[in-house]
Amino acid sequence: MSRSDVLVDADWVEAHLDDPGLVLVEVDEDVSAYDKGHIRGAVKIDWKTELQDPVRRDFVDKTGFEQLLSDKGIANDDLVILYGGNNNWFAAYAYWYFKLYGHEKVRLLDGGRKKWELDSRELVTDVPQRPKTEYKAKEQNLAIRAFRDEVVDAIGTKNLIDVRSPDEFTGKLLAPAHLPQEQAQRPGHVPTARNIPWSKAANDDGTFKSDEELRKLYTEAGVDLSKPVIAYCRIGERSSHTWFALHELLGLPDVKNYDGSWTEYGSLVGVPIELGEAK
Amino acid sequence: MTTQGCAAPAQTAHLPATVDLSNEAVIQGKVVTRDGAPVSSAYARLLDSTGEFTAEVVTGDEGVFRFFAADGDWTIRVLAAGGVSVDTTVTAKTGQVAAVEVAI
Structure with missing residues (x-):
């Protein structure tokens, strides 16, 4: 496995934004950052309300994860590129979480939202509409x-x-x-x-x-x-x-x-x- | 009730009402341009007395950033688009708000 199999830079993302089968996902605890502007085509995942069980202290279960990704329009064979604020903390957490539930193709945008902003790259407010999928997760990889x-x-x-x-x-x-x-x-x-x-x-x-x-x-x-x-x-x-x-x-x-x-x-x-x- | 995460709260000019200042050593500052206009979406990093990274927030609409530190000397490093990186030192004390303004 090489670095480019798990990590992509901002230039790569700009060049591949419109690739079929590629889904950009912004992950934050405070999703107001996404609402103010995000990378074109990116969907958002709210770390707090979507990845955590609302009652117990634990993650959403396998069925919950399947539902979440299906609703976001993410398919099992999509290449998911994660990025976010806080130096990619929540994006790295989501990466680990996607791996926990067995998603195959996932990479992190190096530097996340911060590097993208410091480079003054384009951010948009349009929210993409993605058709629903029927996502199937694996059992947690403990x-x-x-x-x-x-x-x-x-x-x-x-x-x-x-x-x-x-x-x-x-x-x-x-x-x-x-x-x-x-x-x-x-x-x-x-x-x-x-x-x-x-x-x-x-x-x-x-x-x-x-x-x-x-x-x-x-x-x-x-x-x-x-x-x-x-x-x-x-x-x-x-x-x-x-x-x-x-x-x-x-x-x-x-x-x-x-x-x-x-x-x-x-x-x-x-x-x-x-x-x-x-x- | 979900687990409280580690993301920074909104960076507002007024201390949130839930904060008991008598237990906190607050460092609060503002990032401004040379003309004094507030700079939002800049990155403020808190470094400890050895230069080690401790925390980071993104400035709010009024250019404000805030840290809940401990007694002692700290460095604030402000990063902004265009390769800006400016360091400022500040001393924090429990029960007080140490105010700092950073011009970039």
């Missing part, structure tokens, strides 16, 4: 999704990568600094986790760093690339970005995203928590 017990078992045995900012890792902050800090869970990190913020895998314009830079980043931070990896953050979208870097770009075979992340782990009774710098 080889890429970690649950809380696996995380506790991974302490001291697998690579745990905490991709939050250093101040969230040490316990100084409970949430990313653009959010109010009042939270229910305890601050800190999973013992033996290495703190490698997601942002270190990206350039200022939101594009991913080169494979060589990425390999150096994780190796120097103490990650044994021959061992399994579990990545987590606060709710699992920033760690999807790192999952993408490790599993899709570097091609590591066993990388899981822990989507429960700190909002779950930091609320569990009795699990070990470490404060301060990594030990």
Whole structure:
């Protein structure tokens, strides 16, 4: 697998916008960005209302995902190009989510919405109408999704990568600094986790760093690339970005995203928590 | 009730009513042109005292950005179309709004 099988740049997208069988999807938590302007032909997915179960804390189930993609007019053999705001956090999360339900052809737009905007490329407000499809999803591929017990078992045995900012890792902050800090869970990190913020895998314009830079980043931070990896953050979208870097770009075979992340782990009774710098 | 995500809330000039300022070290700023006009859709990045990325928001209609930081020194890096990248330093303190204006 090469980088171009999973990641495309803005020039490529501009050249292939009208290709049959290609669907651009903008994914955000706040979809007002899409409503103000999006790449021509792109449909939107709302991370909060469309990908999360409205009652339980979990994803929409297989049937729900099939319904969602059918309604969006996405077919099983379509090439889906995902992009979004927040340095592609939610687009990377959607990428991982599409892979979880077995979609074959999906790629990320490198740099997402930010790079597109900083390049002053065209954004439109026309909302495309796509005919409905009959999408069929697969059962969740749990080889890429970690649950809380696996995380506790991974302490001291697998690579745990905490991709939050250093101040969230040490316990100084409970949430990313653009959010109010009042939270229910305890601050800190999973013992033996290495703190490698997601942002270190990206350039200022939101594009991913080169494979060589990425390999150096994780190796120097103490990650044994021959061992399994579990990545987590606060709710699992920033760690999807790192999952993408490790599993899709570097091609590591066993990388899981822990989507429960700190909002779950930091609320569990009795699990070990470490404060301060990594030990 | 769905899980609260990590996306930034709307960047408005007034603190949201739900925020208890006594527990927050707020950094709030405005991105303006050299003529003083607000710049919306610029990217404001918050870097910690070691230069490490901490958070990023897109400025709102009034050019406003806001962070909920912790006590200490921070750098704001503003990115905008045309290759603009401007750094400004600011000190945050719990219970206060540290105001900053960035001209690009």
